[in-house]
Amino acid sequence: MDIRTREEGSVTVLYLKGRLDLASGATLKEEVKKLFAKGCTQIHLNLAEVEFINSSGLGSLVSVMKEVRLLKGRLTLSNLASYVQEIFDITQLSHIFEVFPTEEDALVSSQSVSVV
């Protein structure tokens, strides 16, 4: 899996491309750890190019979310393919994560939270 990052104000956006599974989930966790070390705790994951996700990949997302919460940060997701969204719904993780239709929606939401 490829991971590309960019900064958007106080939010670090990660673009994930490829499969999110056991091996790449570990890679994602390592990348996010590096962001935490730099003090970045507002993280958005754009999953538009995630072509496959399994329970190991979901587990890595849960792990990231728990770490973000411990740091009193925020994690948002966007652009889930319909099949990925179905997996979130089956596992009821759609209730746990903040999922937005688009990256723009998520970033606007982050700005609103910052203002409040």
Added chain:
Amino acid sequence: MAEYSLRYPSVSDSEERMLDDLDKIVCENEIEAATAQPLKLAVSEAFTNALIHGNRQDCRKLIRIDLRVNECEVTADIADQGHGGLKQVLNRRPPAPLAENGRGIDLIRHTTTAATFWENESGGLVVSIRLKRNVKSGVNG
């Protein structure tokens, strides 16, 4: 009917090779996305279960996938070389909301037409799945 017998050592690198092989099988057999997506997910979940829990990432132990494709359905058996796996599956509890693992068996059951768990003569867990083809939604059944 096309039949495939795949064997992988129980190391973490095997997961990517297995998914690559599944992609090739999907392509060769022109399996539609509505079947291919749940097929890859269910096989992947059974594979990970075999890798982590069945064979405990012992590189000497193999994960076997026997897969059959015809125009009506796809079936697969995923077997480990461990012991006690069936008991673990039958006695498992649903994962807590923030659990980082434990969702694989539920995903197999939800995304396949049928899934059975049984023990082979060697004591290894076998996950047998069936997916009917030509289903329009991403979730089979």
